[in-house]
Amino acid sequence: MTEFTKAEEKIFDAAKEEFIERGFDGARMQSIADRAGISKAALHYYYRSKDKLFKKVVNFIFNMVFQNIKQKIEEEQPFEAKVRSIIEMYMNILFQHQAVVFFLFSELMKYPRILDEMIPKQEKMLTLSKAYEIEVNKGTIRRIDSRHLILNVVSMCIYPILGKPLIIRILGFTNEEYKVFLQERKDQVFEFVMKSLRP
């Protein structure tokens, strides 16, 4: 997207860290400057205001998380394999980038308007493609509102990450135990979905 000089990149990384840890309101320009090893003045020289820096960071992180996912959903595959790979990859990415996901949702709940500059009118995500229709016509799976089906799958993948602070306390998990739980959960979700789709 954007070309970076070395200095810019160092600053950008510093900003990412700070915003992810503290959110927009909690982040401090001084702290970003410190992380980047430069002065506050130099920071303002590169990115004129906190606001502009923040928007660039959100944009970058948003694409990082959702680009692969979108790609995978649109990819042509047999239905069952597609469901499995979406769950697999979705949960992997979300787990790998927990802090980032927290940050994104947390800030987007506060300032949903940020999204308006970021969602490029993509209606593709709700069509389950031909693979789904083929199976329905074969009678292998039942027909179902595809918007709800997708939302079901996505929900079961992402909420365990978003709700982690709550869930581990209620279920009495340690972080390590929860990691294992989420691993076995991939199969659980896949099975749950496919069983529900039986005609």
Place this chain on the structure above:
Amino acid sequence: MTEFTKAEEKIFDAAKEEFIERGFDGARMQSIADRAGISKAALHYYYRSKDKLFKKVVNFIFNMVFQNIKQKIEEEQPFEAKVRSIIEMYMNILFQHQAVVFFLFSELMKYPRILDEMIPKQEKMLTLSKAYEIEVNKGTIRRIDSRHLILNVVSMCIYPILGKPLIIRILGFTNEEYKVFLQERKDQVFEFVMKSLRP
């Protein structure tokens, strides 16, 4: 829990509004005082610090959202009726208190430690009670890890609220359309779950 004088209540309501709209870091004591129609000094007279006021607000909101839910889950009922009523009530409460839910999760992602003072060691929520065992023994439904089952149901109810800003943009919904979509979703989720539980 706590007894309120009229003044305290007015302040508390003002604080709720402000914190819900702006989060802890974004909230301003001056703004809370303004909403309550008193001076900043008077505000500090009642609640000695921003921190203490915030914790009381979080505690109150947390109980408001999760008390009914916990109660409903523990209530004795035939299995199918129980699943239906949990979905129904969970989605109703979450939808009714959208702003509050956003606030709660948003802040809990940032400061998960707050929860430690709030979760009273409740392991009850993961047992599906006798109703479930009865159906399994009758052969009416298949056996499944109850933790995953509950997490599946909860996820499908709560993520559509948490992810609303994202979802309505991706699916191209207006707020009003999304409300309808969530209404019909209650049945969709119920059906999805029960179909999956067929032996």
Place this chain on the structure above:
DNA sequence: GTCTATAAATTGATAGAC
């Protein structure tokens, strides 16, 4: 380009009169 110094505004919290 990068720094020091400082401006200008804001913030949470307190002192003290009434």
Place this chain on the structure above:
DNA sequence: GTCTATCAATTTATAGAC
């Protein structure tokens, strides 16, 4: 109990030297 006035600390942002 409630107010005005003010403190002390912080914050974003800029001016100006090098």
